[in-house]
Amino acid sequence: MIRIPPPWQGDRAEDIWALYDFLLYKTLPFEPGDYLPKDSQGAYYYLDGDRTKQKVYPTHPFKKFELTQTSKVILSRAAVPTPNTPEELIQLVSPQLHQYLYQNNAVKRENLIELLTTQTDVKTIQDKKLNFTAKPELLKMLLFQVFKYDSFSSKKLFPKLVQMLGVEVCPYCNRSFTTTTRIRKGVYHRQNQVDHYRSKSKYPWFALTLPNLIPACGNCNLRKGDDEQYVLYPYQEEFGKQYHFHTTPISWTGYLMGQVVHPEEFEVKIERDPNAGPASNLDYERRVQTSIDKFGLDVLYRESHNAYVCAIFEQRYVFNDAYLDSLIDSFPDLFKSREEARQLLYMKRYDEDALGAAPLAKLTHDIDEEISRLYAEKTL
Numbered sequence: 242m243i244r245i246p247p248p249w250q251g252d253r254a255e256d257i258w259a260l261y262d263f264l265l266y267k268t269l270p271f272e273p274g275d276y277l278p279k280d281s282q283g284a285y286y287y288l289d290g291d292r293t294k295q296k297v298y299p300t301h302p303f304k305k306f307e308l309t310q311t312s313k314v315i316l317s318r319a320a321v322p323t324p325n326t327p328e329e330l331i332q333l334v335s336p337q338l339h340q341y342l343y344q345n346n347a348v349k350r351e352n353l354i355e356l357l358t359t360q361t362d363v364k365t366i367q368d369k370k371l372n373f374t375a376k377p378e379l380l381k382m383l384l385f386q387v388f389k390y391d392s393f394s395s396k397k398l399f400p401k402l403v404q405m406l407g408v409e410v411c412p413y414c415n416r417s418f419t420t421t422t423r424i425r426k427g428v429y430h431r432q433n434q435v436d437h438y439r440s441k442s443k444y445p446w447f448a449l450t451l452p453n454l455i456p457a458c459g460n461c462n463l464r465k466g467d468d469e470q471y472v473l474y475p476y477q478e479e480f481g482k483q484y485h486f487h488t489t490p491i492s493w494t495g496y497l498m499g500q501v502v503h504p505e506e507f508e509v510k511i512e513r514d515p516n517a518g519p520a521s522n523l524d525y526e527r528r529v530q531t532s533i534d535k536f537g538l539d540v541l542y543r544e545s546h547n548a549y550v551c552a553i554f555e556q557r558y559v560f561n562d563a564y565l566d567s568l569i570d571s572f573p574d575l576f577k578s579r580e581e582a583r584q585l586l587y588m589k590r591y592d593e594d595a596l597g598a599a600p601l602a603k604l605t606h607d608i609d610e611e612i613s614r615l616y617a618e619k620t621l
């Protein structure tokens with residue numbers, strides 16, 4: 242599990258919000274003034290969600306509220322009155338959510354914006370009291386009628402938004418690329434999936450919430466499920482220094498001395514660093530374990546990456562410090578340190594700031610560190 246920097250706070254934040262607002266405008270049944278940014282002329286979005294284009298000031302009312310066929314079926318099964326407005330529907334499904342979103346029949350703008358922009362980790366949602374109770378048999382209607390993720394994600398520019406989030410590698414497994422590519426002008430080809438950290442089915446009011454959207458690989462998205470066992474929240478949490486990969490080679494001394502190595506003699510494990518001190522945050526520890534279990538990370542790495550670890554041992558032996566120093570001497574413009582030279586040999590960045598940039602970067606980082614430690618012990 243790798244932490245990904247919150248893109249809505251980064252260099253592209255304004256571009257991301259502009260596009261996000263545009264997609265919301267195309268999706269939400271609320272009045273534009275209820276959630277779009279405002280200037281002296283009123284609520285606006287940028288044409289095509291592009292900040293280099295002109296502002297558009299939509300007039301309202303602008304959308305007719307119509308029930309989908311599925312909603313009609315749900316309503317007739319539940320034998321409840323037919324709602325004629327988004328407000329009536331929300332009131333029907335969850336009086337708590339209605340109370341949060343409306344006052345005197347008007348949307349509370351700051352609360353709607355809060356709902357769309359909040360981080361959705363366990364603590365934040367508890368602190369902000371955004372765990373609304375709702376009638377389970379009606380819950381889906383929020384997804385069909387209000388927070389319409391299917392509509393949102395089928396917009397032509399949605400893949401562009403996902404691309405702008407800049408998540409190149411699945412943060413859950415750190416194995417698969419999640420790149421979104423453009424195949425020709427104006428048309429995006431989306432390869433990755435987007436996981437809802439809080440599931441759409443249980444928390445439909447977070448279905449469009451930007452910090453709830455996690456670009457992830459298909460396997461992890463599928464395995465995560467929608468129960469209340471939470472994995473780490475990748476916009477805030479990670480394995481970090483506390484949990485690391487390590488190996489138990491049968492004869493590590495031999496491997497460090499260049500003995501021929503065999504993948505089956507390695508066993509990759511994910512363990513709590515014994516030097517990390519006592520566990521102080523039990524919720525975090527539990528989420529780490531849930532992450533390992535749900536994504537099957539221990540089994541996956543053990544069964545799949547022994548040969549890779551084996552290669553790291555070989556590389557550390559062959560490309561030793563003396564060799565790296567000679568590279569630095571020969572190419573002073575390319576390398577400033579042994580770490581930089583080693584990145585080239587591993588063909589990836591594996592420094593702590595860039596673990597999300599390449600598959601297996603965390604594994605590479607941890608095993609590389611482990612080998613350094615073993616070498617240090619050997620010379621003592």
Ligand SMILES: [Zn+2]
Nearest residue numbers: 411414458461
């Ligand atoms: Zn994954």
